[in-house]
Amino acid sequence: MRTTLPDQGTDWKTLREQLIDQGKDDIDWRNARTAVYVFNAGEDVLAVAKEAYSLFQSENALGPAAFPSLKRMETEVVDMGLSLLQAPEGAAGDMTSGGSESIFLAVKACRNQARAEGRLARGANLVLARSAHPAFDKAAGVLGLGVVRVPVAEDLRADPAAMADAITPETLMIVGSAPCFPYGLIDPIAELGAVARDTDTWLHVDACVGGYFAPFARMNGIELVDFDFAVPEVRTISADLHKYGYAAKGASTLFHRSAEQREHQIFNFDDWPAGGMHTPTAAGTRPGGAIAGAWAVMRYLGVEGYREKAKLVTDTRQKLMDGVAEIEGMHTWGDPRLGLFAYGAEDFDIFAVWKRLMERGWFTGLITDPRGIHLMLSPAHAQVSDEYLEHLREAAAAVRSGGESAADTRARYA
Ligand SMILES: Cc1ncc(COP(=O)(O)O)c(C=O)c1O
The missing domain is CATH 3.90.1150.10 (Aspartate Aminotransferase, domain 1)
Structure with missing residues (x-):
């Protein structure tokens, strides 16, 4: 039976109890027996994210002129991320709703650049290791691109030689993960950089999981291969704040090596009766809470x-x-x-x-x-x-x- 809107409202106290009851069959992630979906950094961090989110819950980052606060916080979040990932002067980025949107926008920018340069061929594709996240297939599906998945090497990391063999003149992008989701391994990004250089393809690093973790693990003395903008061929990096950034859900970042490159990501339109629409991400309305929550958690933890x-x-x-x-x-x-x-x-x-x-x-x-x-x-x-x-x-x-x-x-x- 379809649920209909009740004729009369219900008091909040009752609803609150009902909400708690709704969750009774969910996993109890607070007991730390769940190792997927939730990133639990402790009650204090959760409280900061929650309160910061609620302070800006109704504000909308679609309107930077109305909410300069959100514009400022987003710029600061992006700048902090760019610094952590060793981005050069002139690099740029945006906050998005999650890893899938960040990846979508990277693929879109890559495709649009190829189109603008007259290089978008029939059969244009992306070349990925088998361990790369399905968000690339999702993005490619929407954007009319093909995907070629290549088996990983014996060490379970992306195999640069095999990926090079899979690249054709139609290939626009190759991807390395830092780390990949299935095995938690950082792909050989510098070697993939050499492949990207030799084939003139766009190298995207999917650091959705590692972007806000690997820099700190490295500072703690863990030896890691180069995975970020330190590799000169890396053009874009996706890094999720709602994973190891410990922000409230709905927060990720996409970074470009240059502001010019980012231009290919932006939607610009004014042929309708309500003025220009200029949106850098896939969304129209963008939740202020996700921005404020990420900004606050990043500054809380340092x-x-x-x-x-x-x-x-x-x-x-x-x-x-x-x-x-x-x-x-x-x-x-x-x-x-x-x-x-x-x-x-x-x-x-x-x-x-x-x-x-x-x-x-x-x-x-x-x-x-x-x-x-x-x-x-x-x-x-x-x-x-x-x-x-x-x-x-x-x-x-x-x-x-x-x-x-x-x-x-x-x-x-x-
Ligand atoms: C390596 C990697 N990339 C991308 C994503 C997609 O992120 P989201 O679920 O935030 O869209 C995930 C999600 O787990 C991931 O592990």
């Missing part, structure tokens, strides 16, 4: 706060990886150095282990190729790592001795 959170996460990741390595037949996939990793098993069914852990309240992801359990860690997971490892040891022992399998379990993120 470099010191982000470094501290990154250390908690990388220490926890290392501890979990060490614990996994101690279980006979289990291992991490690749050499992950940031906040997420995936691990598998040689002689028993890892999906059956995952199922057992789910039954004990651990809500985590899966990867299918190779098969593994996927953990995207938050600072809050430091509190539960011992318990997780204990449950993992028990689950692995039970699955191994019982020969259990869960062949029909499939990874799903939506």
